[in-house]
Amino acid sequence: MSSKLMWVFISAVFAQVASAQILINGAGATFPYPIYSKWFDEYHRQHPNVQINYQSIGSGGGIRQLEAGTVDFGASDMPASDEQLTKFKRKILHFPTVLGAVVPVYNIPNLAGELNFTSKALAGIMLGTITKWNHPEITRANAGVKLPASEIIVVHRSDGSGTTFVWTDFLSKVSPEWKTRVGAGTSVNWPVGLGGKGNEGVAGIIKQTPGSIGYVELIYAIQNKIAYGRVQNPAGHFVKADLGTVSAAARDQRMSSDFRVSITNAPADGAYPISSFTWLLVPAEIRNPAKAKAIKEFLIWMLGPGQKMTESLSYAPLPREVAAQVAKQIARIR
Amino acid sequence: MTTSSITIGKLGTSKRLHIFINRCKNGDWLAHRITSLFAYTLLLLTALLVIELYRHSGPSIRSFGWSFFITRTWDPIAGQFGALPFIYGTLITSAIALLVAIPLGVGAAVFLAELAPREISDTLTFVIELLAAVPSVIYGLVGIFVLVPGMRDTVQPALKAVLGFLPLFRGPNYGVGLLSAGIVLAIMVLPFIISLSREALLAVPREQREGALAIGATRWEATWQVVMPGARLGIMGSILLALARALGETMAVTMVIGNNPKISASLLAPGYSIAAVIANEFTEATADLHLSALVELGLVLFLLTAIINGLGQLLIFATSGRGTKQE
Amino acid sequence: MSARRSWRKLVNAVMFFITGLCAAAAVFILLFILGYLVYFGGRSLNWSFLTELPKPVGESGGGMANAIVGTGKLLLLAALIGVPIGLLGGIYTAEFSGRIAAWLVRYTADLLSGVPSIVIGIFAYTLVVIPMRHFSILAGGIALGIMVIPATIRSTDQFLRSVPSTLREGALALGVSYWRAVATVVLPAALRGVITGSILALARVAGETAPLLFTAFSNRYWSPGWSQPTASLPVMIYTYAISPYDDWRRQAWAAALILLLLMLAINITVRYLLSSGKRMHS
Numbered sequence: 001m002s003s004k005l006m007w008v009f010i011s012a013v014f015a016q017v018a019s020a021q022i023l024i025n026g027a028g029a030t031f032p033y034p035i036y037s038k039w040f041d042e043y044h045r046q047h048p049n050v051q052i053n054y055q056s057i058g059s060g061g062g063i064r065q066l067e068a069g070t071v072d073f074g075a076s077d078m079p080a081s082d083e084q085l086t087k088f089k090r091k092i093l094h095f096p097t098v099l100g101a102v103v104p105v106y107n108i109p110n111l112a113g114e115l116n117f118t119s120k121a122l123a124g125i126m127l128g129t130i131t132k133w134n135h136p137e138i139t140r141a142n143a144g145v146k147l148p149a150s151e152i153i154v155v156h157r158s159d160g161s162g163t164t165f166v167w168t169d170f171l172s173k174v175s176p177e178w179k180t181r182v183g184a185g186t187s188v189n190w191p192v193g194l195g196g197k198g199n200e201g202v203a204g205i206i207k208q209t210p211g212s213i214g215y216v217e218l219i220y221a222i223q224n225k226i227a228y229g230r231v232q233n234p235a236g237h238f239v240k241a242d243l244g245t246v247s248a249a250a251r252d253q254r255m256s257s258d259f260r261v262s263i264t265n266a267p268a269d270g271a272y273p274i275s276s277f278t279w280l281l282v283p284a285e286i287r288n289p290a291k292a293k294a295i296k297e298f299l300i301w302m303l304g305p306g307q308k309m310t311e312s313l314s315y316a317p318l319p320r321e322v323a324a325q326v327a328k329q330i331a332r333i334r
Numbered sequence: 335m336t337t338s339s340i341t342i343g344k345l346g347t348s349k350r351l352h353i354f355i356n357r358c359k360n361g362d363w364l365a366h367r368i369t370s371l372f373a374y375t376l377l378l379l380t381a382l383l384v385i386e387l388y389r390h391s392g393p394s395i396r397s398f399g400w401s402f403f404i405t406r407t408w409d410p411i412a413g414q415f416g417a418l419p420f421i422y423g424t425l426i427t428s429a430i431a432l433l434v435a436i437p438l439g440v441g442a443a444v445f446l447a448e449l450a451p452r453e454i455s456d457t458l459t460f461v462i463e464l465l466a467a468v469p470s471v472i473y474g475l476v477g478i479f480v481l482v483p484g485m486r487d488t489v490q491p492a493l494k495a496v497l498g499f500l501p502l503f504r505g506p507n508y509g510v511g512l513l514s515a516g517i518v519l520a521i522m523v524l525p526f527i528i529s530l531s532r533e534a535l536l537a538v539p540r541e542q543r544e545g546a547l548a549i550g551a552t553r554w555e556a557t558w559q560v561v562m563p564g565a566r567l568g569i570m571g572s573i574l575l576a577l578a579r580a581l582g583e584t585m586a587v588t589m590v591i592g593n594n595p596k597i598s599a600s601l602l603a604p605g606y607s608i609a610a611v612i613a614n615e616f617t618e619a620t621a622d623l624h625l626s627a628l629v630e631l632g633l634v635l636f637l638l639t640a641i642i643n644g645l646g647q648l649l650i651f652a653t654s655g656r657g658t659k660q661e
Numbered sequence: 662m663s664a665r666r667s668w669r670k671l672v673n674a675v676m677f678f679i680t681g682l683c684a685a686a687a688v689f690i691l692l693f694i695l696g697y698l699v700y701f702g703g704r705s706l707n708w709s710f711l712t713e714l715p716k717p718v719g720e721s722g723g724g725m726a727n728a729i730v731g732t733g734k735l736l737l738l739a740a741l742i743g744v745p746i747g748l749l750g751g752i753y754t755a756e757f758s759g760r761i762a763a764w765l766v767r768y769t770a771d772l773l774s775g776v777p778s779i780v781i782g783i784f785a786y787t788l789v790v791i792p793m794r795h796f797s798i799l800a801g802g803i804a805l806g807i808m809v810i811p812a813t814i815r816s817t818d819q820f821l822r823s824v825p826s827t828l829r830e831g832a833l834a835l836g837v838s839y840w841r842a843v844a845t846v847v848l849p850a851a852l853r854g855v856i857t858g859s860i861l862a863l864a865r866v867a868g869e870t871a872p873l874l875f876t877a878f879s880n881r882y883w884s885p886g887w888s889q890p891t892a893s894l895p896v897m898i899y900t901y902a903i904s905p906y907d908d909w910r911r912q913a914w915a916a917a918l919i920l921l922l923l924m925l926a927i928n929i930t931v932r933y934l935l936s937s938g939k940r941m942h943s
Contacts, residue, residue, distance in 0.1 A: 023889055025796070027617075027878075037717040037881070044882075053880045053890065061618030069794040131506075151506040158593035160410070160618040187615075189409040194508060194604045195593030196903070197614060203905035208483065209509060223719045224905040313719075365840035369753035372746045373766045376810055380769050386787045387780070441683030449677050450684070458684055460932065465691045467928040469868025471895045472917045475902045476694055479910075524687055552673035582777025584871040585899060609779045609871070616783070617875050632780045643775035 022294045027055045028062020028075030030198040031100055031163045031217045032278045035313050036075065039306050043298055050294045056198055060160015060186045066092070066281055072291060074281040077162025078186055079260035091284040093333065094259045095299060095326055096277040097306075099250055099316035101241035102166045103228035103274070105221045106213040107206050108133065108148065115229040116141040116238040119273075122231070123175035125152055125213060127182070128192035133211065141238070148211075155205045155214030158195025160186040166276040167215045170264040174273075215274075218246075219313050233273040234265055245272035246316040255322050259329075277318075285334050292333060299330045384636070391630035393623055402630065408595040408611075410619070415627035417634065419595040423512065423605035424635075427587065428580040430516025430601070431523055436573060438520075439527030443569075446528070447535035448543075448557040459532065465525040474589035477518045482509040482590055485517075490602055505600040508592060513601040515591040519583055523576035530575060534568020534653050535561055571649030578642040582635060584609035608635045695921065702918030705911035715881050715892075721908040725916055727883050731798070731891035735877060736867055738802025738887070739809050744859050746806075747813020751855070754814065755821035756843050767818065774811035781807055782872035790876060796890040801877025805866040812865070816858025820851040857931040864927040868920055870895035894920050 033056040040052040057065075059076035066074035067088055079094055104117055121137045124130035130137055134147045157164045168184040182188050196202035196214070203220045206212050218241050221228040230238035239245050249263045249271040265273045280299075286292035303326060307317040318326065394402065398415065405416025442462070446455045486509030497503045538561045546556035562569070592604020593614060608631045619625035709724050716723030750770075754763040785804035790796055824847050832842035848855070877891050879900065884891035894916050901913035 021885070023885075025890060034718040038720075040881075041717045051882050053882055055879050055890075057617050059618075064618045068791065070790060070796055153506055153508055158614050160615070183411060185411040187410040187618075189407065189411070190594070192596075193594060194510060195606075195614070197588075197593075198903075200900075200904035200906075204903050205510075207905050208478075209486070219719070220905065224907075226905070361838050361840040365843070366753075366757045369749045369757055370762070372749035373753040373758070373762075373814070375746050376750055376766060376773065376814065377769050379807060379810070380773050382788070383773075383776070383781075383784045386784055390783075390787055438683045438686060441680040442687050445677070445680035445684045449680055458688060461691060462684070462687045463932070464925060464928055465687065467864065467868075467924045468691075468694060469870070469895060469920060469924065471868065471870045471898050471902075472694070472698070472921055475898060475913060475917050476697060478902060480697065521690055524690070528684075528687060552669050554673040554676040555669065558676075578775055582775075582779070584777065584779045585895075589899075589903065609777055612779050612783070613871055613874055616786075629783060632783045635777055636780050639775050639777055640772055643771065647771055 022050045022290050024050070024052045024073070024291055024294060025055075025071045026052060026062075026073040026075060026280075027057050027065045027071045028281070029059040029077050029162045029278055030056040030200060031059070031077045031102075031161075031166075031276075032075065032098060032315065033199070034219045034223070035098055035310055035315050038309060038313065039302065042305075042309070043301060046301075047297075050298070052298065056200070058157070058159040058186075058198060059162030059165065062281065064160075066283075072286070073283075073295065075278065076281060077276055077278045078165035079262075079279060080281065088283075092281050093284050093329055095280040095282060095329065096259050096318060096322060097280055097302060098310050098318065099246050099275060099277055101218040101246045101272050101275050102163055102170075102215050103218050103221050103241045104213060104231065105203065105206050105216050105226045105228045107210055107226065109210050111145070111147075111227070113145055114227065114240070115145065116232070117229045118232045119171075119174035123171050123178045126154060126156075126171060126191070126193075127175075127178060128154070141232070150211045153209055153212040154190075154193030155196055155202050155209070155212050156190050156193045157187075157198070157202060159197050161198075162186060162276075162278065163199055163215065163217055164188065166264060166274060169262055170274045173265040218242075219315065222314055231273050233271060234267050235269060237270070239270065239272045241272045241274070243311060243314065243316050245270055246275045247319070248272070249275035250277070250316070250319050250322070255325060259322075259326070275316075282333060284332055296330055296333050299333075300327070303327055303330075387629060387633040387636060391626050391633050394626035394630040397623060398627075402627075403634075406597060410615075410621065410624050413621060413623055415623065417608075417627075417631055419597050420606050420608040420611055420631060421634070422597045423515075423591065423595075424581055424607040424609070426512050426601070426605065427515040427519055427591065427607060428577055430513060431519035431580045432573065432577060434517060434520035435524045435527055435576065439524050439572075439576075440531050440569060442524075442528045443531035443535060444557055444562070447532045448561060449553055459529070462525050462528050465521075466529070470522070470583060470585040471589075473518055473522055474586035477514065477586055477590040481518060482514055485509050485511075485514050494602070501599040502601050505598065505603050507602060508604055510590050510592040510604055511602050512591065512605045515587050515605070515607070516601075518586045518590055519580045522583060522586060523580050526576045526579060527572050530572030530650065531565070531569045534565040534572060534650070537568060537653055538564040565653065567649045568653035571646045571651075571653065574642050574646030574649065578639045578646060581642070582609055582639050583607075584613050588613050608632075695925075698914060698918045698921055701911070702914035702916075705915040706918060710912065710915055714883070715897075719906060723912075725892070725894065725897055725912065727880060728892040728894045728897040728916065729919070731877070731880070731884060731893045732867060732895075734798055734884075734887070734891065735801050735805055735873070735893055736863055738798065739805035739866055740859075740863055742803060742806030743809025743862065744813055747810045747859065747862070748817050748855065750810070750814045751817025751821065752843065752848070755818045756839075756847070766814065770811040770814045772811075773807070774815070777871075778808060778869050779871040779874075782875055785872060785876045793888070795888060796876065796878035797888045798877055798884060798891045799887045801873050801891065801893070802887075804872040804876045805869065808866045808869065808872070809859070809862045812862035813859050816862070817851075817855045820854030820858065821847060823854070824850045853934060857935050860927060860931050864924055864931075868895055868924055870899050 036054050059078055062074035062076050065071045118141050134149045165186045168188055172179040172184040196205045199216045199220045202214045203216050203224050206214050230240045233239050248268050249266040251268050253263050263275055303323050310317045402417050406418045407414045407416050446459050490507045493503050542560050543556055546560040587607050588610035594604040595606045612628050616628055712726045713724035714727055754766045781804050785800050789800035789803055832846040873893055873896050879896050880890045880892045898913050898916045901909040
């Protein structure tokens with residue numbers, strides 16, 4: 001047994017790349033990391049000669065490393081702005097992959113039931129104007145729930161995050177004060193709170209810290225059994241994030257030709273207001289033909305079997321029309 | 335050198351080649367040249383380091399100038415970068431670390447060098463120096479899961495209850511924060527202070543110690559009044575070296591400091607340090623100015639640690655005349 | 662007279678106790694960390710942890726085999742880069758150089774050894790990653806190698822200079838040229854210290870995380886060759902420790918245990934060899 005292990009180690013240390021092995025490096029958003037890591041793992045199992053190494057370092061990191069050329073593709077929950085696109089030395093295509101939701105997660109010990117959050121409450125908490133859990137803005141929306149008088153500990157992202165963009169984009173749309181004081185972006189000047197690295201870091205801190213509130217992608221809350229609240233949508237209803245409500249947010253939304261849209265605060269009935277697409281950023285021209293082929297094949301697989309895997313992780317699949325549009329864009333990669 | 339360079343210069347190429355080959359056969363000359371090549375590689379690397387740091391912080395230096403060091407805002411969206419929150423966090427956590435580690439460390443060093451019997455002292459020194467071998471990330475790991483809950487649930491509420499009237503201990507009780515980071519740093523620099531102070535104490539000549547004992551001083555009195563003043567410079571040097579280490583610590587700090595670039599009077603509040611922000615934001619600084627600001631922070635850290643380290647080495651050298659022991 | 666004497670004796674005893682407490686506290690901290698890691702890490706340490714690759718996010722199981730190998734490769738590279746430069750540079754300062762050159766090299770070595778590891782990471786990023794347009798083991802190895810150089814130069818320098826001059830003079834008196842004297846007499850006499858110094862320097866960089874964050878990056882798979890990003894034990898510990906997944910946190914403890922045991926084993930062995938060597942020579 002030990003000699004077998006020795007052999008494994010030795011061959012691993014000195015293993016040279018077999019000429020058929022294709023190694024693709026990607027980096028970016030932590031928002032879709034659970035589904036991406038599952039996809040890449042499954043894809044590798046079905047195509048053992050293709051290895052897609054994805055590191056979740058945040059959307060900002062994905063864009064930056066793609067710009068620097070140190071990765072083959074990036075991933076971001078915030079579409080690259082026009083200004084950012086000019087910085088890229090080559091043309092970048094946005095490929096929406098799934099729909100996800102950013103939920104307000106909190107850790108209040110011994111609390112029964114879920115909390116409802118009005119948009120004013122969320123903005124106030126994140127701005128630092130609402131500092132205690134039993135503030136009227138919160139209790140008003142949660143009749144019958146006993147909220148403690150303890151301090152609210154805000155947790156946000158310390159890294160450049162597309163999840164932050166989705167969250168602050170929503171806050172900017174519903175709170176003029178937030179819009180002027182802080183604004184929307186991957187990395188904002190947070191008035192209060194602790195910084196966690198990645199969705200994982202924020203979830204980790206919330207789990208450890210009683211009285212805390214933060215924002216993460218839905219699956220992080222579910223997988224780690226962290227409580228998350230309902231958010232008030234434009235129609236005034238408190239909506240819980242799930243497959244149906246997230247898909248509803250994308251319904252009736254006009255998809256632009258380059259797929260760069262924001263669907264937060266969607267007006268549709270029953271839509272979860274903090275939903276978002278997430279994108280893979282792929283260069284239109286990939287110098288290495290083997291890599292280009294592998295990436296294109298993966299994208300096609302992503303639209304097919306990949307989309308069927310999203311529901312198990314609570315991501316909503318792409319709407320059919322969008323998927324069809326995406327399929328056409330794959331052909332543009334050379 | 336038997337042939338002067340002027341004479342060589344006047345010769346033709348083949349003759350110069352001949353002399354060169356002859357020199358190569360001279361083992362000493364060759365050994366000198368080869369080893370010096372490798373030694374100068376070190377100098378080259380260090381010079382390159384400083385140059386690269388300076389070059390890449392260029393945009394930031396040009397945009398902000400000296401106001402970089404007094405601006406409080408760190409706003410990547412607006413393109414406003416100020417180093418003050420990070421300098422503040424770095425200095426405060428290091429100060430807390432020294433405040434805790436100096437009494438503990440010098441006390442332990444005194445015990446090991448002066449008061450304890452030889453065998454115990456040797457064994458304990460051995461064990462304590464192993465503490466220096468523990469990687470930073472492991473301190474961070476234990477910090478997150480042991481220290482932070484302890485601070486949040488026990489220590490900080492106690493501090494707030496007793497000393498809450500001071501602005502130092504106001505505000506929400508996060509668990510992570512400047513105080514927790516300071517304590518983790520204290521534990522990390524403790525072995526250095528102990529080890530170096532102990533050496534400084536041992537470097538004091540025996541006669542002084544024996545002289546004090548001979549006139550009837552107790553061991554403690556001999557230590558406190560004779561040995562420690564003699565080792566004063568060395569102990570201060572050890573403190574400076576420990577400070578330099580604390581300033582540059584990255585992983586353990588970023589795991590327990592809370593990562594919030596705000597300056598607050600309370601030690602219970604989250605903060606940020608220079609090394610921590612570089613670690614967190616480097617891979618994703620999309621704007622060139624952002625990256626440049628981070629590199630400028632790195633340059634500041636480099637200069638700070640270089641100066642303090644240099645001073646510390648000087649003091650240590652002044653006492654033991656040997657320079658620091660590279661363990 | 663007697664009262665004053667008793668008071669002084671009391672103070673003596675009390676200070677003995679207090680300083681002893683300080684020393685005990687330091688020892689206690691180490692034992693506490695070790696115990697904690699053994700308890701939490703030991704439970705998650707199993708065969709699959711050592712031999713499997715990481716599983717997708719949220720799924721339990723999987724291991725850190727690629728991180729263990731990655732750390733091994735990084736250390737190999739760091740040794741290849743750092744030890745020769747350190748060794749030969751140390752020989753230069755101890756044996757061949759003039760006073761000013763020696764001072765310059767020693768000063769620079771001390772300077773570089775004090776540079777925070779994250780700054781070295783920035784340096785390696787600008788030096789290797791940007792031109793290569795790739796995160797790679799090479800970049801990580803170079804970063805670690807740079808960190809190995811100063812400590813190796815200093816220890817080589819120190820141990821060579823501690824060889825008694827009688828040995829040197831004896832060899833020269835026999836008519837041997839200087840470089841030969843160094844190579845065959847002085848160096849072997851200092852070899853134990855020189856080797857242990859290098860090993861200690863390598864052990865220290867084995868636990869470094871910061872310089873790897875943007876040089877070797879990380880990898881969920883095996884990393885063949887030297888030009889791909891690689892997982893490494895310290896980076897995996899960091900990534901898993903700050904995550905919310907209980908399974909990942911357990912794996913972080915296990916990895917930390919492995920790393921700590923490695924560091925302690927190397928340090929204890931090396932220090933023991935050094936001290937026994939000192940006893941032999943004196």
